[in-house]
Each structure stands twice: as C-alpha cells, then as structure tokens.
Amino acid sequence: MLFNSYTFLLLFLPVVLAGFLVLRRLPGRAWVWWLAVASLFYYGSWNPDPREPWSPLWLFLILASCAVNFLLGRGISGKGAGSRPMLVIGVVVNLAVLAWFKYAGLFDKTWLALTGGDAGLPDVILPLGISFFTFQQIAYLVDASRGETAEYRFGDYLLFVTFFPQLIAGPIVHHKEVMPQFNSGRGIGWARHFPVGFAILLVGLFKKIAVADPCAQIANPLFELAASGDRPLTMVEAWTAAVAYAMQIYFDFSGYSDMAIGAARMFGIRLPVNFASPYKAASIADFWRRWHITLSRFLRDYLYIPLGGNRHGVVRRYGNLLLTMVLGGLWHGAGWTFLLWGFLHGICLCVNHGWSHLRARMSWRALPKGLGQTLTFLAVLVAWVPFRAGNFELRAEGSTGDALAATKAILGSMFGAEGLSGLPDKASRVIASRDPLLVIIPLLACFLLPSTQEIFRRYRPCHERLPRAGRRWWHWRPSPFFTVATLVLLLVVGLNFDKVSEFIYFQF
Numbered sequence: 001m002l003f004n005s006y007t008f009l010l011l012f013l014p015v016v017l018a019g020f021l022v023l024r025r026l027p028g029r030a031w032v033w034w035l036a037v038a039s040l041f042y043y044g045s046w047n048p049d050p051r052e053p054w055s056p057l058w059l060f061l062i063l064a065s066c067a068v069n070f071l072l073g074r075g076i077s078g079k080g081a082g083s084r085p086m087l088v089i090g091v092v093v094n095l096a097v098l099a100w101f102k103y104a105g106l107f108d109k110t111w112l113a114l115t116g117g118d119a120g121l122p123d124v125i126l127p128l129g130i131s132f133f134t135f136q137q138i139a140y141l142v143d144a145s146r147g148e149t150a151e152y153r154f155g156d157y158l159l160f161v162t163f164f165p166q167l168i169a170g171p172i173v174h175h176k177e178v179m180p181q182f183n184s185g186r187g188i189g190w191a192r193h194f195p196v197g198f199a200i201l202l203v204g205l206f207k208k209i210a211v212a213d214p215c216a217q218i219a220n221p222l223f224e225l226a227a228s229g230d231r232p233l234t235m236v237e238a239w240t241a242a243v244a245y246a247m248q249i250y251f252d253f254s255g256y257s258d259m260a261i262g263a264a265r266m267f268g269i270r271l272p273v274n275f276a277s278p279y280k281a282a283s284i285a286d287f288w289r290r291w292h293i294t295l296s297r298f299l300r301d302y303l304y305i306p307l308g309g310n311r312h313g314v315v316r317r318y319g320n321l322l323l324t325m326v327l328g329g330l331w332h333g334a335g336w337t338f339l340l341w342g343f344l345h346g347i348c349l350c351v352n353h354g355w356s357h358l359r360a361r362m363s364w365r366a367l368p369k370g371l372g373q374t375l376t377f378l379a380v381l382v383a384w385v386p387f388r389a390g391n392f393e394l395r396a397e398g399s400t401g402d403a404l405a406a407t408k409a410i411l412g413s414m415f416g417a418e419g420l421s422g423l424p425d426k427a428s429r430v431i432a433s434r435d436p437l438l439v440i441i442p443l444l445a446c447f448l449l450p451s452t453q454e455i456f457r458r459y460r461p462c463h464e465r466l467p468r469a470g471r472r473w474w475h476w477r478p479s480p481f482f483t484v485a486t487l488v489l490l491l492v493v494g495l496n497f498d499k500v501s502e503f504i505y506f507q508f
Contacts, residue, residue, distance in 0.1 A: 204258030337390030
C-alpha cells in the first residue's frame with residue numbers, strides 16, 4: 001500500500017484518521033492502540049506474492065521484534081554497567097535477524113562466485129522496512145543502557161516502532177522525539193494540524209509523481225543498456241544517466257520524507273526532518289548533515305562515536321570515518337556496489353576533514369560557496385552511479401556482476417573512455433523521446449528553490465524548531481495564491497495516479 005496509491009489516500013488514511021479523531025476525544029489511550037493496530041494492518045497488507053494479499057509472517061516478525069526489544073529495554077534500563085551483557089545480546093540478535101534477511105542472498109552469490117558451488121541457503125525475501133525498525137530499536141536499547149529511556153507503556157512503544165508514516169522508509173525516529181507526543185493532551189486541534197499536514201503530503205506526492213518518476217524514465221533505459229553490455233554508452237548518455245538518476249533519487253526520497261511528515265502531522269505528530277536540500281551542500285560533510293539526516297545521526301551516535309570517533313588520533317579518526325560509511329553503504333543494500341558507494345563517500349569525508357584541518361592550520365580562506373557546492377555535487381553524482389547500478393530494480397534483472405559492469409561502463413564513459421562520439425541511433429531515440437526539461441528544471445530547483453520545511457516554516461512542520469526567518473513570499477499561508485497553488489498540485493497529482501511506482505527506499 002504505497003503512499004502514492006488510491007487505496008492509501010482514499011481508503012486507508014481517511015478511515016484511520018476518522019477513527020483517531022473519535023477515539024482521541026474519549027478518556028483513556030484507545031487512540032494509541034488504534035494507530036498501532038492500523039499501522040500493523042498497513043504493514044501486513046504488503047506481500048511480495050500477489051496471489052496472497054495478506055501474510056501473517058511479516059506481522060509475526062515485527063510483533064516479535066517489538067515485544068523482544070521492549071522486554072530487553074525494560075530489563076536493561078536502570079542497571080548501569082550491569083546491563084552490558086543483556087545489551088550485547090539484544091544488539092546481536094537484532095543484527096543477526098537483519099543480516100539473515102538482508103545479506104543471506106549476497107553471501108550465497110559471493111560463495112558461488114568464489115567456489116562455483118551453492119552455499120545451500122534458501123531464498124529469503126527482504127521484509128518491508130526491516131533496516132529502519134531494526135536500527136530504531138537498537139538505538140532504543142543503547143539509550144536504555146545509558147539510562148535515557150523512561151518506563152514506556154507497550155502500546156506507546158509499539159506505535160513508536162510501527163507508526164505507518166515512518167515505518168517503511170524512515171525517518172529513523174528517536175524515542176525522545178515521539179514518545180512524549182503520545183502523552184500530550186487529547187485535543188488534537190485538527191483544524192490547525194490537518195491543513196498543514198495535507199499540504200505537505202501533497203507537495204511530497206507532486207515530487208514523486210511529477211518529477212521523480214519522469215526522471216526514472218530517462219535513467220532506467222540507459223542504466224539497463226549499460227548493464228546489458230550490448231554496447232558502450234557515449235559520454236553524453238553516461239552523464240545524462242547519472243544526472244537523471246540524481247534527480248530521481250533526490251525527488252523520490254524528498255517526496256517520501258514530505259509525505260511521512262505530512263501524514264504524521266494530520267494526527268498531530270511531528271516527525272524529525274530527514275531531508276534538507278542536500279544538493280545545496282558546500283562540502284561532503286555538509287551533504288551528510290542534509291541527506292538522510294536521521295541515518296547520519298544514527299551512524300554518528302551509535303557507530304562512529306562508539307568506535308572512538310576522533311578521540312584517538314588522526315589515523316584512527318579517518319579509519320572510523322571510512323568504516324562507518326562502508327557499513328552505511330552496506331545498510332543501503334546487499335551488494336558490492338553499495339559497499340563501493342559507501343567507500344567513495346568515506347574517502348570524500350576523509351578528504352573533506354583533511355582539507356579543513358590543513359586550511360585551519362595554514363589560515364587559508366574557505367572555498368567560494370558556489371565552487372564548494374559544484375565540487376560536492378559532482379562527487380555525489382559520481383557516487384550515485386554504483387548506488388543505482390546495484391539497486392533492487394537492476395538486481396532483479398541481472399546479477400551482481402551486471403551491476404559492477406554497469407558501474408564500470410558508465411563511469412568510464414562519463415570520463416571519456418568511449419570518446420566524444422555522437423549518439424548512436426538507439427540511444428538517440430531513448431533520449432530524444434524525453435523532454436530535456438524533465439532533468440534541467442529539477443536540477444535548477446534543487447539549487448534555487450527553498451525546501452519544504454522552509455516553505456512551511458511558520459507552522460513548524462517537523463519536530464525540530466527551525467531558525468527564525470523574515471517573511472518571504474514563498475512562505476505557505478492561507479491566501480488566494482496558495483489556495484490556487486494547492487489546487488494545481490492536487491490536479492497534477494490526480495491526473496498522474498495511473499503511473500504509480502514504488503519508492504527507491506521502499507524495501508530496505
């Protein structure tokens with residue numbers, strides 16, 4: 001049940017919202033269980049086998065995960081150093097479950113490539129959102145061992161993990177960000193929250209349907225051509241493929257992040273911001289403060305700092321950075337191209353920190369902002385190539401070898417390995433059939449337009465309190481202009497619902 005589907009928007013969301021509004025006005029906490037049960041229904045409605053619209057296996061998995069981690073958190077909380085054995089058990093169990101479902105296939109393929117024999121592992125289906133709710137619960141256990149959790153009710157904990165707007169693709173929510181909101185007063189102020197949430201949801205739908213999906217129609221044929229090995233891509237094709245995918249993943253992930261925040265806000269819940277105009281970043285470190293913000297926070301607080309951070313010298317610091325990003329790449333997908341993506345970002349971060357240290361020591365001026373943004377975008381653009389070559393769509397059609405071959409072919413063509421020759425006929429038809437503005441306009445929008453959080457700043461769209469800013473014409477507010485703009489977005493979204501597609505982060 002995708003956010004950009006009629007079933008979600010016209011059936012599931014209205015029913016859940018109506019039930020919530022009724023129960024929220026009654027004594028007790030029935031509304032918490034209503035949202036938790038609805039979220040479990042939402043999760044259980046997904047099944048990779050279209051012949052079985054409902055599968056109890058996935059519900060059992062997430063319920064068991066929540067119950068075990070809740071009990072572990074209760075056992076760990078308040079025991080100080082004595083909680084360490086139980087914490088280790090909890091983290092190992094969570095990672096073992098994630099590793100089995102996510103990386104068994106990679107191990108099987110690697111074993112086959114190295115030995116030519118079958119490792120004998122069964123085919124394993126990746127459960128929906130397991131990467132997100134696993135990290136979310138590991139963070140909870142670690143915080144419990146530090147004495148930073150409260151005596152939460154199981155209903156609150158279950159909703160914290162399963163709340164449907166953030167369940168399948170993040171953000172990776174911290175318990176301190178949402179648990180206190182579950183204990184707020186019963187008056188939701190629906191007339192205040194709903195218009196803001198609906199408008200943010202609509203902006204996210206527009207990004208996904210009207211921008212990300214058309215860019216995918218440009219990127220997919222070119223990446224598939226490179227993976228097939230039928231012929232090499234020219235330089236123009238390779239750069240077109242890379243930029244189109246950069247726009248696709250930007251607006252796909254940005255759109256989903258907006259939808260998650262908007263849907264949650266309809267229930268009076270503010271989720272943390274997870275996306276803040278990352279292509280405007282003037283350095284790779286700044287990029288990771290803007291892209292998948294909650295994942296960056298998790299990797300920093302629960303991996304990089306426990307590894308030692310920057311406390312044990314320069315060599316150890318860079319080693320920790322590189323290891324953190326490689327593991328972050330592996331979290332994104334079970335493939336060697338994801339490891340390569342993480343490694344490239346790790347190298348870029350090491351260079352970034354090395355340059356900052358050298359500049360401070362030599363009293364050099366910082367690079368001009370425009371130059372820094374350009375260099376950062378180019379580095380991110382190059383790294384997107386192995387990421388796209390290894391994503392689930394391509395792996396479904398080819399092997400890991402195809403993904404690596406596609407990465408090598410596209411990067412080689414981007415930097416002139418195939419020369420500067422013109423477009424062959426087949427590629428000409430692929431590119432000429434798509435309007436170049438479908439890539440150029442989104443590219444300009446990334447650098448020139450404000451983020452969704454900035455547009456809705458005056459209504460505090462997310463959990464964080466954004467910096468104050470003067471009145472701008474593009475600040476969303478009830479007015480004729482924004483009424484017309486909202487209706488236009490609604491019309492565009494409604495006319496394109498026959499082209500529903502999954503989100504890139506949908507099954508991670």
